[in-house]
Amino acid sequence: MFLDRIVATKRQEVASLAETFSLAEYERTIAGMPSCLGFERAVTTGRNRGMGLIAEVKKASPSKGLIRPDFHPVELARTYEAAGADCISVLTDEQYFQGSNAYLSAIREAVNVPLLRKDFTIDYRQVYEARVIGADAVLLIAAILKPAELAELHDIAKSIGLDVLVEVHNREEMDDVLTLGKATLIGINNRDLHTFATDLKTTERLIGLVPPGTSVISESAISSTADIAYLTEVGAKGVLIGEHFMRQPEVGQAVADLLGPLVKS
Numbered sequence: 001m002f003l004d005r006i007v008a009t010k011r012q013e014v015a016s017l018a019e020t021f022s023l024a025e026y027e028r029t030i031a032g033m034p035s036c037l038g039f040e041r042a043v044t045t046g047r048n049r050g051m052g053l054i055a056e057v058k059k060a061s062p063s064k065g066l067i068r069p070d071f072h073p074v075e076l077a078r079t080y081e082a083a084g085a086d087c088i089s090v091l092t093d094e095q096y097f098q099g100s101n102a103y104l105s106a107i108r109e110a111v112n113v114p115l116l117r118k119d120f121t122i123d124y125r126q127v128y129e130a131r132v133i134g135a136d137a138v139l140l141i142a143a144i145l146k147p148a149e150l151a152e153l154h155d156i157a158k159s160i161g162l163d164v165l166v167e168v169h170n171r172e173e174m175d176d177v178l179t180l181g182k183a184t185l186i187g188i189n190n191r192d193l194h195t196f197a198t199d200l201k202t203t204e205r206l207i208g209l210v211p212p213g214t215s216v217i218s219e220s221a222i223s224s225t226a227d228i229a230y231l232t233e234v235g236a237k238g239v240l241i242g243e244h245f246m247r248q249p250e251v252g253q254a255v256a257d258l259l260g261p262l263v264k265s
């Protein structure tokens with residue numbers, strides 16, 4: 001199964017990261033860095049338009065293959081920011097998404113919006129790494145973490161200033177995450193990472209379980225103003241959109257087209 005393969009690759013990557021990783025050194029580096037930008041705050045506020053936007057920089061994916069052959073991550077990020085995205089998500093996985101830590105660091109230098117490091121995080125060292133390369137938030141995917149691991153990584157992320165987007169796809173994962181009681185920002189992934197099937201109604205089915213005070217981001221397979229209107233209606237505070245933007249020749253225009261109807265006068 002594809003998700004198992006990714007996790008196996010991540011285990012290898014973590015093993016090689018562990019060879020050089022020094023907690024003291026990472027802590028020293030972090031102590032010298034500026035504070036994180038508030039990712040959760042930016043996406044849940046959504047510049048008061050009623051829906052926050054996390055726009056994603058993604059060259060390829062295992063489900064779709066190469067999505068954007070002519071890929072210029074910094075230029076894309078600048079375009080997203082200028083068009084009004086609240087936050088930017090950057091794929092850093094190399095093997096399956098053709099991403100890179102270097103893309104995130106370069107984007108950090110180029111924009112002032114909060115950045116999500118989008119990867120498959122299974123180990124505390126990756127959380128420290130995310131902070132050091134310039135992320136403001138990390139994704140923690142319930143499908144690949146035991147509840148105790150998720151709790152531990154959540155605490156570590158918060159302790160070094162990162163916000164956390166906790167991703168769930170089904171009721172069991174949602175129940176586990178809510179039982180932990182740590183997540184303040186939950187991403188409901190409309191894509192099943194095992195089968196790649198997408199269904200926007202996943203958000204509607206699960207959002208009712210989330211208590212007040214916890215914000216929901218709807219993730220994946222979102223591509224129209226009608227989708228956004230529907231997700232606003234069911235109570236999502238934000239949306240995470242990648243492929244739709246990556247397929248447009250005029251990315252800034254595509255963002256403006258989706259945000260336009262939301263802008264409050």
Ligand SMILES: O=P(O)(O)OC[C@@H](O)[C@@H](O)c1c[nH]c2ccccc12
Nearest residue numbers: 189219220221222240241242243244
């Ligand atoms: O490109 P889309 O369908 O707009 O989806 C974006 C984002 O939700 C998707 O990239 C994603 C959601 N969760 C993930 C976990 C790992 C890798 C990728 C993802």
